Amino acid sequence: MNKIPPVDLTRQYKLIREEVGTAVLDILYSGRYIGGTAVTDFEQQFAAYLGVDRAVSCNSGTDALYLALRALKIGAGDEVITTPFTFIATAEAIAAVGAKPVFVDIDPQTFNLDINHLTAAITKQTKAIIPVHLFGQPANMTELMQVAKANHLFVIEDCAQATGAEWAGAKVGTIGDIGCFSFYPTKNLAACGDGGIATTNNPEIAAQMRIVADHGRSDRYYHQVNGINSRLDSIQAAILQVKLAYLDRWNQQRNQLAQQYQKLLENLPGIKLPQVLPAAKSVWNQYTIRVNCQEKSPKLRDKIRQQLGELGITTMVYYPLPLHLQPVYQQLGYQQGNFPIAEQAANEVLSLPMFPELSFAEQQQVVYALKDCLVEVKSYASLS
Ligand SMILES: Cc1ncc(COP(=O)(O)O)c(C=O)c1O
Numbered sequence: 506m507n508k509i510p511p512v513d514l515t516r517q518y519k520l521i522r523e524e525v526g527t528a529v530l531d532i533l534y535s536g537r538y539i540g541g542t543a544v545t546d547f548e549q550q551f552a553a554y555l556g557v558d559r560a561v562s563c564n565s566g567t568d569a570l571y572l573a574l575r576a577l578k579i580g581a582g583d584e585v586i587t588t589p590f591t592f593i594a595t596a597e598a599i600a601a602v603g604a605k606p607v608f609v610d611i612d613p614q615t616f617n618l619d620i621n622h623l624t625a626a627i628t629k630q631t632k633a634i635i636p637v638h639l640f641g642q643p644a645n646m647t648e649l650m651q652v653a654k655a656n657h658l659f660v661i662e663d664c665a666q667a668t669g670a671e672w673a674g675a676k677v678g679t680i681g682d683i684g685c686f687s688f689y690p691t692k693n694l695a696a697c698g699d700g701g702i703a704t705t706n707n708p709e710i711a712a713q714m715r716i717v718a719d720h721g722r723s724d725r726y727y728h729q730v731n732g733i734n735s736r737l738d739s740i741q742a743a744i745l746q747v748k749l750a751y752l753d754r755w756n757q758q759r760n761q762l763a764q765q766y767q768k769l770l771e772n773l774p775g776i777k778l779p780q781v782l783p784a785a786k787s788v789w790n791q792y793t794i795r796v797n798c799q800e801k802s803p804k805l806r807d808k809i810r811q812q813l814g815e816l817g818i819t820t821m822v823y824y825p826l827p828l829h830l831q832p833v834y835q836q837l838g839y840q841q842g843n844f845p846i847a848e849q850a851a852n853e854v855l856s857l858p859m860f861p862e863l864s865f866a867e868q869q870q871v872v873y874a875l876k877d878c879l880v881e882v883k884s885y886a887s888l889s
Contacts (some may be wrong), residue, residue: 508817509858509867512691516862517755521747525697528743538739547742548702550749554669557679557704559711562737563718566665566687569701570598570635572735573661573683576713579604579632586626587635587663588618589827589839590847594687595637595663596828606837607631608829610844614780616793616854617644619846623652633659638667638677640823640856641693641759641790642781646672646680653681661685668694669756671786678704683714688737688745693759693788694752696741758861759789762868766792766857769872775805775879777853791823795853806855812878818871821856 518525532543544562552560563569579585581603587595589608596606609622616639623634634653636644646662653660660681664670668686670677678684686692688700705711716723721732737745763779770778777795781787796806810820827847829839841848857871 506817507867507870509819509863509871511819511821511856511858512860513862514690514695514860516860518697520862521751524747525744528747529740532740532743535739539736541739543739543742543746544737547737547746547749550746551702552704554749554752555676555679555684555704557676557684558706559708560702560704561711561714561718562700562702562742563714563735564701564737565699565735566663566685566689566692566701567594567598568718568733568735569685569687569703570594570661570663571601571733572714572717573685573703573710574598574602574604574633575717575730576710577633577659577661577682579659582630583632584628584630585633585635586623586631586658588637588639588847589829589844590616590824590850591637591639591663591828592665592824593828593831593833594665595635596834599635604632605630606828606834608827608839608844608847610846611850612645613846613850615642615644615782615785616640616850617642618649620645620648620652623649624656627652627656627658631656631658633661635661635663636681637663637665638670640779640787640793641667641670642779642787643667643670643672643677643785645782645784646675646677647784650680659683665689665692666790667788668692669752670788673784679706682707683710688741691790693756693790694745694748696737697744698738698741700737700741700745701735702737755861756788759859760787762859762861762863763787763789763792765865765868766872769868770794770875773876773879776875789859791821791856792859793823793854793856795850796855797853806853809875809878810855812881813871813874816874816877818858818874820858822854823856824854825851827851
């Protein structure tokens with residue numbers, strides 16, 4: 506049996522090897538390894554792709570979030586509302602500027618922030634909301650923006666997993682005040698290393714983000730604020746320019762794969778398939794099912810994952826422990842049971858292999874193996 510990885514970056518590279526090679530060599534020959542037109546051209550192309558005025562590139566998605574918060578002057582004494590069911594970077598950036606992450610539970614269907622809980626979490630200290638478009642599916646931005654506007658809060662979209670996704674026809678990263686993207690190698694638009702970008706229609710916010718990312722300077726050796734060094738390397742920018750031209754095609758391929766999974770796994774007892782809201786266009790950074798029979802067989806998800814691994818299929822668990830229960834946030838005072846939907850998701854989620862070049866035969870192999878595993882853990886009969 507063939508081994509199937511959760512993601513195989515070499516397949517994509519082989520398809521665009523020559524273009525990427527030329528782009529990298531051009532930078533190497535140019536001698537301009539920091540900044541230059543590779544970076545400024547990419548920023549413009551990315552902004553045009555989204556339909557937003559400005560894009561400020563930086564070292565990572567984490568830095569993009571940090572720059573966004575700094576540009577909005579959010580810091581000590583402020584609160585920022587976000588989801589506990591995300592990668593740590595979302596909350597980490599809030600803590601890094603000295604503000605307090607405030608979590609609200611998620612929607613069980615989409616794994617995204619449950620808008621119904623937002624208003625109760627808002628205090629006088631609340632300055633912003635950071636929705637995360639998890640696994641490629643946008644959060645409900647219509648309702649979220651209504652709550653934000655009514656309470657005069659900034660909205661920073663964490664688009665790390667959702668480059669190209671749309672909510673009600675608008676690309677994510679163009680709806681809130683700032684959109685933050687990651688070019689980590691497993692993202693939909695990925696560098697061959699680290700990279701990130703922050704997008705906005707507000708020129709002052711863009712200027713502030715640039716200043717903070719560039720050692721807090723307005724001019725060479727004149728520093729206005731305490732900044733950081735956060736740059737997108739020229740080589741990465743050149744590679745990203747090549748890849749941006751393919752992004753829509755790759756996202757379509759992911760969508761096709763998701764539809765196929767949906768058909769192949771339909772009506773399989775013991776699992777629940779991902780659901781996409783009518784206004785959302787997901788870009789399927791992950792295809793995440795729920796093994797939703799914990800009460801009958803605790804840790805069934807982990808058993809299935811292990812057995813799939815023995816059959817050569819590597820699956821992932823994003824995320825096994827919600828952020829409010831992470832040791833690092835103990836001082837925030839949250840406890841088990843505070844966000845039951847996120848806690849349940851952490852026990853049930855299983856991300857199946859998903860990348861544009863995954864073949865139909867491989868998908869079938871994943872599905873057959875999953876069916877076998879469900880039978881083998883002897884839960885199948887009791888579930889059906
Ligand atoms: C939801 C989310 N936010 C932020 C980040 C941080 O991005 P980066 O790894 O580029 O710092 C990631 C990526 O890992 C992510 O998945």
